[in-house]
Amino acid sequence: MDRRTMLIGVGTVLATLAGCTGASTEGTPTDSATPTSTPTPTPAPPRITDQSLEAREQCEEPDAATITTSGDAVVVEGCIVGKDGCQRPVLESARYDERADELHVRVTTEAPSDAEVCTQQLVDLPYRVTVTFANGRPGTTTVVHDGANGEQQAGEAETGRD
Numbered sequence: 625m626d627r628r629t630m631l632i633g634v635g636t637v638l639a640t641l642a643g644c645t646g647a648s649t650e651g652t653p654t655d656s657a658t659p660t661s662t663p664t665p666t667p668a669p670p671r672i673t674d675q676s677l678e679a680r681e682q683c684e685e686p687d688a689a690t691i692t693t694s695g696d697a698v699v700v701e702g703c704i705v706g707k708d709g710c711q712r713p714v715l716e717s718a719r720y721d722e723r724a725d726e727l728h729v730r731v732t733t734e735a736p737s738d739a740e741v742c743t744q745q746l747v748d749l750p751y752r753v754t755v756t757f758a759n760g761r762p763g764t765t766t767v768v769h770d771g772a773n774g775e776q777q778a779g780e781a782e783t784g785r786d
Contacts, residue, residue: 655703657762668759669722677715677731680750689731689767689779698765698783700729707772709743710735713751725763727783729753732770746772760784 680701681697684690687703704713713785719728733749735742749771763784 627649639731648653670720670723670760670762671756672718672720673758674754674756675685675715675718676754677713678752678753678754679713679776680752683748683750686748686775687769687771687773687778689729689769691767691779691781691783693761693783695758696758696761697754698727698729698761700731700755700765700779701751702731702753702767702769702778703748703750704731704733704769704771705773706733706747706749706777708735709745709747711742711747711749712736712737713749715753718755719754720762722758725784727755727765729755729765729767730770731767735774 660711683703684701686705687702689700692699692701706712712735714732714734716730716732718730720726722726731751731753753767761783763782765779765781765783766777767779768775
């Protein structure tokens with residue numbers, strides 16, 4: 625009989641404790657209620673893939689530049705002033721500033737190393753610069769001339785998305 629009493633007592637205690645030690649799901653989040661977020665990929669910034677300068681025949685306006693776009697390219701048509709008849713336009717640099725989202729184009733003049741006799745007059749030197757990009761075009765483009773009239777900004781334009 626002691627055995628029955630003991631089993632009943634142990635069973636009662638276990639039944640009482642079972643309610644206290646059981647796992648409760650009340651107040652805890654479930655997997656189905658948690659929203660999932662997909663990270664948005666950051667687009668790659670524009671990157672210069674090609675740049676060139678081509679001498680042209682006529683100037684529209686000395687010490688000025690017109691900036692346009694064509695597909696993935698920024699096109700600068702300008703006229704820099706050279707100090708003599710031997711000077712030629714030169715693309716000194718085309719740099720993209722990612723932080724400012726700006727293309728900086730710098731055009732200078734130079735005489736060929738084999739130039740011997742040059743006219744002693746200021747000359748207009750027309751040119752076309754083409755800068756091609758991957759991943760879109762820059763937001764703005766600035767053109768600086770450094771010719772016979774010193775360094776000066778020749779043009780600026782918005783060149784971002786169409």
